[in-house]
Every structure is written in C-alpha cells, then in structure tokens.
Amino acid sequence: MKSNTKPHGRLLYAQSGGVTAVINATAAGVIEAARAKGVPVFAARNGILGALREDLIDTSKETKAAIAALRHTPGGAFGSCRYKLKSLDANRAEYERLIDVFRAHDIRWFLYNGGNDSADTALKISQLGKAMGYDIRCIGVPKTVDNDLAVTDCCPGFGSVAKYTAVSTLEASLDVASMADTSTKVFIVEVMGRHAGWIAAAAGLAGEGADAPPHLILFPERVFDEAAFLAKVKATVERVGWCTVVASEGIRNAEGQFLAEAGTRDAFGHSQLGGVAPVLAALVKEKLGYKYHWALPDYLQRSARHLASKTDADQAYAVGKAAVEYALAGMNAVMPVIVRTSDAPYRWKIDPAPLAKIANREKKMPASFLTRDGFGITAAARRYLAPLIQGEAPLPYSKNGLPQYVALKNTAVARKLEPFAR
C-alpha cells in the first residue's frame, strides 16, 4: 500500500466482553485515526454478533464532537456481547457468514476490542484469509478490567477500576475510622476478579504500612484460610480500632468452592452468587462479634468514568490509534500491547504482539506481588500498580451536575443480505 493513496475498503470495529470506563476512548482512537487516513469505519452492533447479523453502524454519521466525547463516556457505545466463535471445523457456517458480510460491505480490516476470548475470535478471523480466500486483516485491541491479558504490561480498563477501588477504599476507610468507637469495626469491600486478584491488589494502593487500610486483601490466588483471616481481623481491630478488608469475588475455600456460593442461600434456597462480602461479614459477626458493614460496587467500579485514571484513558486511546495504523500497514493477527519502558518515571509505548501468544491465555498475579501471609501486596506490586492509577482524566459536567456523556446516533447500515439462520 502506498502511503499517499487512500486505502481501499472499510474498517469494521467491534466491542466485546464486559465493557469498561475507557473502552469508548479506544473507539475514539480507532475512528479518529481512520478518519485521518480517509478510511470509513463501520461498527458492529453488540460485538461479533452484529457482524453475524449484518447489524452494522455507520460511524460517518457521527459528528467530530460526538466521537471526541466518546473519549470520556463509559459503557460500550456500539454495544458489546459475550459470544465466542467456535472453531472453523465446528461451525464453518458462522465463518462463511462473516465473510459474506465483510464482502457485502467491503470490510477489509476488522478490529476486535476485548479480552482473552475476543483475542481468540480475532485470531480465528485473521486466519480466514488463507482458509477461505477473502483478504481480511484482523487486529485484536486490548481491553479488560481484569488485567489478565498475556504479553501486554497492563490492560486498558484496569487502571481506572484500580483507581476507583483504591480511592473508594481510602474514602470508606476514613468513614469507618471516624465511627469505629461506637459503630462499625469491620468493613468489607467485594471487588471484581474471579480468577485473578489484580483489582483487589490495586486496593492496596489506598495505604501503606500495617495500620493503613486496607488491612487485609483476599486474593483468588490464595486458598481462603478462615482461621488466619479471623486472627488478622481481630489483631487489626485490637491494634487499630477498626479493620478494612478487600475481597476478590473469586476467593475459594480449601475444597475449591467459591466462598460466595458456599454459604448463603437466597429466599428460594438458591446459592447467592456474587456475594462473598456478606459471607465474610457473617463470619466476622459470628466468630468475633464485631459490628460490620459491607459494600459490593459491582458494575459501579468498572463504569466509573468520573474517576478514571489518566494513564489508563491515554493508553485506551493509544491502542485504538495503533490498531488502525497496524491494520492499514497490512499487519494481521496482532494486538497493540502496552510495553513498560520505565517504572519511575513511568514510561510506556505501544508495540505489536502476535495474537497467538495472547488468545486464551490468562495472566495471574505473580507470587512475588503477594506478602507472605497472603493478605497484602509487596513493594514489587506497588511498583507495578502505582503508575496505572496516576493522573486524573477530568470530564465535562453539564449545568445539571451530571457528566456530559454522549449517546451516539448509531445509524444502521442498510442490509444487503438475507438474515443469518444459525
């Protein structure tokens, strides 16, 4: 491709998996970079499902200001999905359908913005060119609050939930500290992270030293040890006067059961998912007799664009921009990843990495990031985590006191094919 010729064809962008506070910043990076090159961008509504359904959005109908506002708008502006393509052998019809849709709309580049599963989907699509004779370049674009993608130093979306978690832990702890004499002594925050404790670890940035909150962090990487947990809570309350606990939703007991499922039953006798905090609170009350409170921010933590990290928002935009550059340069089956070149001062750059090294892998916390007792983070963890929450990414508020989040028009592209019957 010559650099002074307008590239031929369209670029398709789609969002996948759980959304984040900054995934739309990536979308802004993609669309602004493509517009600068004169390449039209379609977006698939609800991720890969939009491609299968030929449910496409024409982003050229959006104003420059609307695309710029994506940079500070949480959620997934084009809709996302949880849907994993099967292998080519197992469901060839789906891949043929994708090729049909790509061909009908002259899609030459496909950018899939997601986590592990989405990298797998992107990798499969990147192989379609050879397998099925349609020339398509596919770039995976990283995104996940779980921070568990391989190769990349960190994942866009994580820095902001990390900042939210650290700040919220600090703020709620100031509240608990002032009331502990006559009220709550133990406060438990449950955070996301079913398999990896990155978000819980980030709460550790709220304070440093044995007396600073959070006093205990519970990681899915460690088996929950009830006796050790209770002993440390008790010692903390006796020494400090109160205790803040941050628990990953994914902690398990020695039998491998999720704590969230092991105890509590709802009104219908079903095990109550997504609630390890109340289980821990009941334990504290039963065994130690302390007054407790617990919080479960759930989606609030991953959508809190109002408290985004500047590092994270910048990186989210940068991977979108880089993905377009890689695609237009003819690269295929790669992902723009974040490479850390210095801890302090923090410096990073974007480089391409093969999707084959990323798809379906999962990066857990290194053992060296957890303290010996398993309830805290080490200096090495702080060195890694600290830069990711640095900087604020302020957003415009309207007169009514709410953030000015944009709602796109999301104009549908006219369909050219028959509906897809799976």
Add this chain to the structure above:
Amino acid sequence: MKSNTKPHGRLLYAQSGGVTAVINATAAGVIEAARAKGVPVFAARNGILGALREDLIDTSKETKAAIAALRHTPGGAFGSCRYKLKSLDANRAEYERLIDVFRAHDIRWFLYNGGNDSADTALKISQLGKAMGYDIRCIGVPKTVDNDLAVTDCCPGFGSVAKYTAVSTLEASLDVASMADTSTKVFIVEVMGRHAGWIAAAAGLAGEGADAPPHLILFPERVFDEAAFLAKVKATVERVGWCTVVASEGIRNAEGQFLAEAGTRDAFGHSQLGGVAPVLAALVKEKLGYKYHWALPDYLQRSARHLASKTDADQAYAVGKAAVEYALAGMNAVMPVIVRTSDAPYRWKIDPAPLAKIANREKKMPASFLTRDGFGITAAARRYLAPLIQGEAPLPYSKNGLPQYVALKNTAVARKLEPFAR
C-alpha cells in the same frame, strides 16, 4: 458582647452520627470562623463521648493549611459517635459531668454537628444553663445524608450522596445497556435510606422519561408490591431491552417487614441485614428468568468526596461558619438551616431556626414527589433535587493518583478531671 472585644472562653465542636463526604467542610467553617474572631476551638473526640470522657482535641495545634484541607476530606476528622443522651431526669450524672468538663476547660459555646438525635442532644445541653447554673450556648449544626431534618430545606451531606447516586446510576446503566443483548438484563442498586427515600429519589436525576434509567425506584414510603414491581421490570426489559432498579434499603412488604430481612438467611441461618438488592435480584431471576447484577455501595456512597456536589460542599461550610456567628452573638438552642429562596436560578441563604422544632422530628418525602405508580419521581421532586447536585467540588490529587486527604494531628488537651465512671 461588644463586637470589638475578644470573646471570653472556648468553643467546643463535636461531630455526631454517621459521617458524610462534607462534614469536615463544616468543621473547617467552624474553625476558620472562630479563628477569625480569636476564639480558641477544642474538638471532642468521638462526638459527645469525647466531652463526657474529657477527651478533647486542641485544634490550635493544626496548621491553617490542614484546616483548609478539611474542606475536601471525607469522614469525621475528630471522630464521631452514635450516642444519645438520656433526659436530665433519667441521667443527671451525665449532664453534671458535661458541666464539669465545660467548666474545667472554660467551654462557653458548644456546637454539635449531626442529625435528629444530635439536635436533641444539643437542645438538652442548651437548657443546662438554666437548669444547672452554667452559662453555655449550644448550637446544633445540620448534617445527614438522609436529608430528613425538619425545617431546613436540605441537609449538608445529602447533596453529595445524591450526586454520587445519580452519576453512578447513569454510569452503570450505560454499562448494562451495552451488554444487555447477551448478558445482564436487570441491574439493581441498593442505596441508603431506612425510613426516607431521599437518596433513592436522587437516583431519578440520572435520566428523564420512561425509557431512561433508573426505570424503577423503590421507596420506603411505599409498601413493596411484588406483582407491580415484576410487571414493570418485565415491561421495561421488553420495551427497552434492559432495566435499572434503584432500591432504598428500607423498603418493606405488606406485613411491615424489611425486605432485606424477610428472605435471605446467611450461612449461619441469621437474616442477612443490609441486602435488599440480592432479595430483589433473586425475585427477578425466579419469577422472570432474567440475568441480573446488583450493587450495594454502602459507605462508598456517603464518603465519596471525590464526587461531591459544590452546592453541598458550600452549604456544609456555610452552616459551620454561621453556627460560630450565632454562638458568638449569644444565640442558644438554634440551628443554622438552609432556606431556599429560588429554584431556578437556585438561591439559598442560612437562617437560625429553633432546635425545639428540629429535634427528634423526621422529614419524609412529600407524596407529591412520587409518581402515581410509586416507582418514579415527579417534576416537583426534580425541581427540589436538581440544584442540590449542581456544581463540582474538585479536590487536589497527589502524584500517586490519590486524593490529598488530610490527617489531623488531633493533639489531646491535658485532662484536668478524674475519669468519668458512669
């Protein structure tokens, strides 16, 4: 008192009840106003208990910068308490002790910063002068996230939790909207408010119109109607594709039971307090079969200084300043209250109101603020609520990405009395 003479004696300030994101802004208003008049300020550690225990803090040991930083620091800087004084007849010894402590430290003005119960305590202390022959002026200073104090148009602390709730509801709803096609269809946020639905109502500011979130608000002022709730959730999901519900922790069924206590049992068979959201979620799953998520921000909502309302932060400071002015002017048994003089543009002023009209009363939401079906707020409610979340109150962040919250030295005043044995 002549205006050009330095007043004689000390002022004692104490924080009471659940703390807020802006109660320390009131403390800053008190201390800065008193310093300007040359009046020394002691603070009682942990509210009225500090006065009973002669556990006093000398605020003159704090720098000007530290006091100024209170204006953006959440929690209760001097500690708070949940402790209600009995009547003079029932526990005369406590009142005698207070007089002893006041006399020993030349306390001539007592400012008690809290809600209904604290206004009652302040009122009782204001009557000590006549009853027990010690000249003390007592001013109640308003504070409560519950917004349920009588007389005042609104309560410092409420505007910020209202803003947090509206913004969080909006952000999480953008998340849910983008995932609804293949994931969560119903999202439930549980907010504070055991008796009055002010905080839940504030979530209604997140959007306007039948299709905008929150689609249902559940108020403690209305009996929970399971059939109507399920029908509206179902209709919303069928029309919009997803549904956001905001529920007050205090909603009750027709039998008068808290929903949070009526259903769920924890691992030990105890009823699970503070969790109406999981009960509603289980109901949605059981009766409608929709995938759900729920959030319970708990203390996060009332300590979120990072998202404070400017209106609220300004009012919190103003009531502290006014309380000092009233006290030094010789007023007694009053509270500086917020008087709304205009809705749009929003204008307010501070006036003194008798504590006797405030103590132990509770302001519920007017019926005219709830829509006919009981699941939303009316235009009248919007007119009242909207100004309270207006404006942002930015705070300084350190290089590490955390807010720069101040920790005071809280230097103890030397004790002059024997310990108080109740």
